[in-house]
Amino acid sequence: MxxxxxxxxxxxxxxxxxxxxxxxxxxxxxxxxxxxxxxxxQKRFPGIPLDEYANGAYALxxxxxxxxxxxxxxxxxEPMIEAGEALWNTSFANGKNFASCFSGDPAQRQxxxxxxxxxxxxxxxxxxxxECLESNGEKPMGYNKxxxxxxxxxxxxxxxxxxxxxxxxxxxxxMKAYNAGKSYYFTRRGQxxxxxxxxxxxxxxxxxxxxxxxxxxxxxxxxxVYRAKWGELGTLxxxxxxxxxxxxxxxxxPQSEEYRDLxxxxxxxxxxxxxxxxxxxx
Amino acid sequence: xANSIKIRAKLKGDTTQVKCLMTHPMExxxxxxxxxxxxxxxxxxxxxxATSGGKTIMTAYWSGGISKNPYLSFDFKGAAKGxxxxxxxxxxxxxxxSETAKIS
Amino acid sequence: xTMNTKRRVFLKGSLAAGTVGVAVGAGLLTxxxxxxAWDEKAFAAKSVxxxxxxxxxxxxxxxxxxxxxxxxxIAENGAVVPVSVxxxxxxxESIALLAEGNATxxxxxxxxGEGAVPDVSTRIKMGxxxxxxxxxxxxxxxxxxxxxVKVTIGGCGG
Numbered sequence: 001m002x003x004x005x006x007x008x009x010x011x012x013x014x015x016x017x018x019x020x021x022x023x024x025x026x027x028x029x030x031x032x033x034x035x036x037x038x039x040x041x042q043k044r045f046p047g048i049p050l051d052e053y054a055n056g057a058y059a060l061x062x063x064x065x066x067x068x069x070x071x072x073x074x075x076x077x078e079p080m081i082e083a084g085e086a087l088w089n090t091s092f093a094n095g096k097n098f099a100s101c102f103s104g105d106p107a108q109r110q111x112x113x114x115x116x117x118x119x120x121x122x123x124x125x126x127x128x129x130x131e132c133l134e135s136n137g138e139k140p141m142g143y144n145k146x147x148x149x150x151x152x153x154x155x156x157x158x159x160x161x162x163x164x165x166x167x168x169x170x171x172x173x174x175m176k177a178y179n180a181g182k183s184y185y186f187t188r189r190g191q192x193x194x195x196x197x198x199x200x201x202x203x204x205x206x207x208x209x210x211x212x213x214x215x216x217x218x219x220x221x222x223x224x225v226y227r228a229k230w231g232e233l234g235t236l237x238x239x240x241x242x243x244x245x246x247x248x249x250x251x252x253x254p255q256s257e258e259y260r261d262l263x264x265x266x267x268x269x270x271x272x273x274x275x276x277x278x279x280x281x282x
Numbered sequence: 283x284a285n286s287i288k289i290r291a292k293l294k295g296d297t298t299q300v301k302c303l304m305t306h307p308m309e310x311x312x313x314x315x316x317x318x319x320x321x322x323x324x325x326x327x328x329x330x331x332a333t334s335g336g337k338t339i340m341t342a343y344w345s346g347g348i349s350k351n352p353y354l355s356f357d358f359k360g361a362a363k364g365x366x367x368x369x370x371x372x373x374x375x376x377x378x379x380s381e382t383a384k385i386s
Numbered sequence: 387x388t389m390n391t392k393r394r395v396f397l398k399g400s401l402a403a404g405t406v407g408v409a410v411g412a413g414l415l416t417x418x419x420x421x422x423a424w425d426e427k428a429f430a431a432k433s434v435x436x437x438x439x440x441x442x443x444x445x446x447x448x449x450x451x452x453x454x455x456x457x458x459x460i461a462e463n464g465a466v467v468p469v470s471v472x473x474x475x476x477x478x479e480s481i482a483l484l485a486e487g488n489a490t491x492x493x494x495x496x497x498x499g500e501g502a503v504p505d506v507s508t509r510i511k512m513g514x515x516x517x518x519x520x521x522x523x524x525x526x527x528x529x530x531x532x533x534x535v536k537v538t539i540g541g542c543g544g
């Protein structure tokens with residue numbers, strides 16, 4: 001895989017330090033990446049507090065924000081939080097339940113995604129939910145929507161106010177996963193030949209036809225999301241798939257290694273921002 | 283269809299503010315199923331009745347032009363904290379549900 | 387734990403609070419009542435006047451500053467447009483809510499009973515940029531207000 005010209009090159013090219021335009025994914029540390037990434041947005045949208053990025057495009061556009069606040073008045077995801085709570089409290093056939101897998105505490109958002117050193121892989125909350133089911137002899141749930149989104153909504157709701165804090169261990173395999181996620185983010189793909197960063201960094205705050213592009217910073221805080229377009233809750237990986245399709249690229253399977261690595265990188269980039277899921281979007 | 287209604291009723295001064303969210307597809311009958319290409323039959327809440335203390339406070343009649351998972355809020359006077367408000371809906375396919383909440 | 391409640395209108399503690407269970411519903415609405423009251427002619431009407439004639443018994447109305455419509459200047463998503471209608475007029479009997487650009491403009495009617503304050507909010511579908519019209523029946527006459535809402539069609543969704 002070609003890492004040259006990818007990775008943070010895009011950020012550097014757009015930020016003041018144009019000179020660093022041919023960085024490789026592996027040339028910078030996660031801490032350096034975080035600083036460059038955050039500085040880029042704060043320079044680009046001065047005056048917007050870091051925590052506001054948790055609200056996506058609504059941090060930038062007053063009219064859209066009014067629409068959204070009216071929806072949040074009684075958010076359409078509220079019944080799903082309750083459905084998720086019921087799932088949390090439902091016993092498996094062996095008498096155990098989700099609480100048995102998550103130390104009895106549904107407020108787990110800040111613990112995911114994390115690097116599992118033993119298995120050498122990124123573990124997301126949704127993956128952990130299904131692994132909990134399987135280890136208890138239950139059938140796993142579909143990863144995009146439905147029950148898993150309900151349960152994640154309840155867990156996210158209980159976790160509101162926790163701060164994103166994904167640590168990237170100083171470990172060759174963990175760094176490899178992080179860099180893979182980073183490269184995925186900055187790699188052009190699809191018939192439209194766009195990278196994630198083209199829309200959500202370079203063009204954040206601008207319109208694609210009628211759509212206001214949300215800033216990448218804070219993208220991972222509000223999941224699962226009730227999108228009016230979906231008319232239901234969906235997970236982050238469902239949205240990854242949607243983004244891939246929008247640039248006419250092939251979408252990957254939710255919880256594939258690529259998407260988990262991407263979540264690892266992207267969530268790290270939102271470190272310091274509060275979790276506020278579930279949330280509503282247009 | 284139990285639990286399809288969520289209600290929040292709050293007394294502010296002499297006015298009770300009722301907000302409710304109903305779970306319902308609200309199909310207009312004018313939309314095609316993207317997979318089968320067939321028209322999705324109309325399925326929407328046609329009537330919502332709000333009662334409190336044995337009185338009808340409001341009756342709303344709706345078309346499929348109300349958004350999916352409908353939201354409704356309204357205000358009324360004459361109730362006290364602890365009184366109950368009941369919201370009941372009927373849809374065009376004969377479905378119905380109701381829920382009662384205490385005013386807080 | 388400090389909750390991020392500044393932008394969240396509802397708090398953790400309010401979730402499901404106050405709900406005391408399913409009750410009475412079955413007796414409240416008989417199928418006959420629904421059929422008698424839900425006016426197919428009004429909701430199937432293709433024009434505002436036709437809808438008002440069927441739903442409110444007349445179409446002629448006068449514009450009134452006393453009616454306030456709260457709706458976004460630009461709808462984020464035409465499928466979910468938050469709309470509020472309120473008025474300080476006395477003796478309000480009913481309120482009709484219409485989206486002029488929709489194939490069938492009448493979206494909802496609200497009949498106010500005892501104690502009801504003429505202040506209702508809901509979320510409606512709008513097929514295209516058009517006026518939202520609120521018609522208030524008070525003292526046997528119709529009063530109206532309108533507000534333009536721009537609806538953009540998109541598919542990307544920020």
